[in-house]
Amino acid sequence: RTGPGGAVTSSPLLSVPEPQVSGQVAIGAPLGGAVADDGGILSNETAEANDDAPNDMTLLPAVPTVGDGYYFGHASSWDWLELRVGTAGIGTWDIAWEYWNGSSWVSLPDAVDGTAGFRVAGTRLVTFSRPGGWAQATVGGIAGLYWIRARVSAYTSVVNQPRGTRAFAWKRQ
DSSP, rough: BOOOOGGGOOOOEEEEEEOOOTTTOOOOEEEEEEEEEEEEEEOOOOOHHOOOOOTTTTOOSSSSOOOOOOEEEEEOOOOOEEEEEEEOOEEEEEEEEEEOOOSSEOOOOOOOOTTOOOOOOOOEEEEOOOTTTOOOETTTTEEEEEEEEEEEEEEEEEOOOOOOEEEEEEEEE
C-alpha cells in the first residue's frame, strides 16, 4: 500500500488479535515446568524456558503429528502466558490450548493466542480465563504444577520449525 506522500506502509502478514492485559496488577514468574512432547517422548525444557538463550525451546517438533505439543506449568494457578517466540513457525497446523481438570485435558476457557499457533515472533501473550476446576498434575516427571498445553490438533506441513526463547506465567493480584 502507498501512504501519504507516496511512502509505503506495511501491513501485517497475519491478522492476530492481541490479548489485552494492560492496566492490571500482576506478577510474572518463571515457569515451574516446561515440557516438549514429540510423539509421546517428553523432554524437560524448564531450564531453557527460564533462560534468555535464543531459540532453545522446541515449541513443536521438526515434523509434528496430531497430539504433539508443549506444556507450560506453574506452582499456583495463573492467568496468562508470556511467550517469547524466537523463530516464527511457517506451515499448516492448528493448536488447541488446554488445561488439566483432574481427569482429562479440556479446552482452555476464552483462550486468545497472540502467537497465532507459534507463527508470530517476538514477545506474545496467550490469555485465558482462569479455569474453575484446574487441577495440579505431573507432566514429564514434574509434579504438582498447574499446566496448560498447546496441542497440535491438525497438521499438514511445516516449512519452518517454531522455536521459543523464554516464557513466564502471569498471575493477577
